[in-house]
Amino acid sequence: MKKIAVVGAGISGLSMANYLEKYKIDYHIYERRNKKDLAGHGFLIPKEGMDYLYQIIDPDLLLKNGNFLKKYTQYSHTGKILAEKNLDYVFAISRHSLIDLLAQNISPEKITYEETIIPDEQQSGKLKLSNGTEIDADIAVISDGSRSRIRKHLFENEIMNMVRESEVVNIIQNKEIAHTIENDFMKFHHEDGGLTFGILKLSDDTILWYSQFDNQKYMINECSPENLRKYMLEVFEHWYPLVPQIIEKSDYKNVHLWNVYELEQLNPFYKDNFVFIGDAAHPLIPFTSQGVTSALKDSFSLTKYLVEEDTTQQAFGKYEIERKPEIEVHIQNGRTLLNQFLLPLNQQTENIIPISYK
Numbered sequence: 001m002k003k004i005a006v007v008g009a010g011i012s013g014l015s016m017a018n019y020l021e022k023y024k025i026d027y028h029i030y031e032r033r034n035k036k037d038l039a040g041h042g043f044l045i046p047k048e049g050m051d052y053l054y055q056i057i058d059p060d061l062l063l064k065n066g067n068f069l070k071k072y073t074q075y076s077h078t079g080k081i082l083a084e085k086n087l088d089y090v091f092a093i094s095r096h097s098l099i100d101l102l103a104q105n106i107s108p109e110k111i112t113y114e115e116t117i118i119p120d121e122q123q124s125g126k127l128k129l130s131n132g133t134e135i136d137a138d139i140a141v142i143s144d145g146s147r148s149r150i151r152k153h154l155f156e157n158e159i160m161n162m163v164r165e166s167e168v169v170n171i172i173q174n175k176e177i178a179h180t181i182e183n184d185f186m187k188f189h190h191e192d193g194g195l196t197f198g199i200l201k202l203s204d205d206t207i208l209w210y211s212q213f214d215n216q217k218y219m220i221n222e223c224s225p226e227n228l229r230k231y232m233l234e235v236f237e238h239w240y241p242l243v244p245q246i247i248e249k250s251d252y253k254n255v256h257l258w259n260v261y262e263l264e265q266l267n268p269f270y271k272d273n274f275v276f277i278g279d280a281a282h283p284l285i286p287f288t289s290q291g292v293t294s295a296l297k298d299s300f301s302l303t304k305y306l307v308e309e310d311t312t313q314q315a316f317g318k319y320e321i322e323r324k325p326e327i328e329v330h331i332q333n334g335r336t337l338l339n340q341f342l343l344p345l346n347q348q349t350e351n352i353i354p355i356s357y358k
């Protein structure tokens, strides 16, 4: 079998490694970050994504680290219930926990942390380590995230746009706050649109909260934890009391500001011996909650074709044919949900759930 280099150990790179392990295909992963440095946001994963995760992670371990949400309740910013929906096996887990679970099946000699991979400008189809050493691989699986530098190098005419929605996300471990949360998934919406506050219960003592905001209306200039705390207190001061109470009592060591980017048009999913998976192939708008599931399905599909097909190019071709049409649907759904989000509440379609199914 050919030598495979995987660039990036996020959900897509690590799930690819797990699937390659299943087929006993050799690979090496290179990851820019430090092993312990895991940015703190979390995921909602629909049932379909869980079915892919069960193939590579023990279901009991997953359950120990996250929570199946039972009910989604949508409120106005003053606390009036607008809609309720029972959820069908939607799982909530922190990014940190899911990455840890995916990494535990990878032996340490197969992964190099703190190594930023760059394209070799002199030789097309080759990658280099930061010290200039060429990587010896026949296939490069590129999973370096939505703002992929390698993708930009190969498809230099691509157009990336900042999405008109950003998020402040925080995960807090606090029993007192967790006990005040009655329902496991609550989302408050400002009547004028373009501003929400969501609360997810990850376990008995851990919650994730997030604010989605129209970044043309509500601007943040500086993203230090102190500044994000100040911003959150100001913006949500007059909301239903539970919201400012949580914001006030939260610890801000895990807080993050996410600016979201999307491609005006998708690139091909492969070129020469480089193939893209996850956000590197197709950045998705967070509203659809399909990022993790798509990353898992990409890895599964690519591995399957690498095993079944005679040539790498046939495998890449079949992978793209299988995955791209579904991704286009998620992109359209994401844009529709974004447009809804920006509208005043009375103009939004009733009872929208923040997860899009195909």
Ligand SMILES: Cc1cc2nc3c(=O)[nH]c(=O)nc-3n(C[C@H](O)[C@H](O)[C@H](O)COP(=O)(O)OP(=O)(O)OC[C@H]3O[C@@H](n4cnc5c(N)ncnc54)[C@H](O)[C@@H]3O)c2cc1C
Pocket (backbone or CB within 6 Å): 007, 008, 009, 010, 011, 012, 013, 030, 031, 032, 033, 041, 042, 043, 044, 045, 115, 116, 117, 118, 143, 144, 145, 146, 149, 167, 169, 258, 260, 277, 278, 279, 280, 284, 286, 289, 290, 291, 292, 293, 295
């Ligand atoms: C605010 C927010 C909320 C989200 N909520 C959800 C949700 O609820 N449900 C859901 O399914 N999805 C959600 N997503 C999307 C989800 O995070 C991604 O789709 C998913 O994690 C797939 O990521 P990935 O592995 O492709 O990329 P990433 O997670 O970005 O991983 C890329 C990795 O590559 C590494 N890297 C980058 N460049 C290099 C380089 N040159 N060399 C070596 N390593 C490199 C990075 O350090 C990183 O570890 C959300 C995203 C955001 C921003």
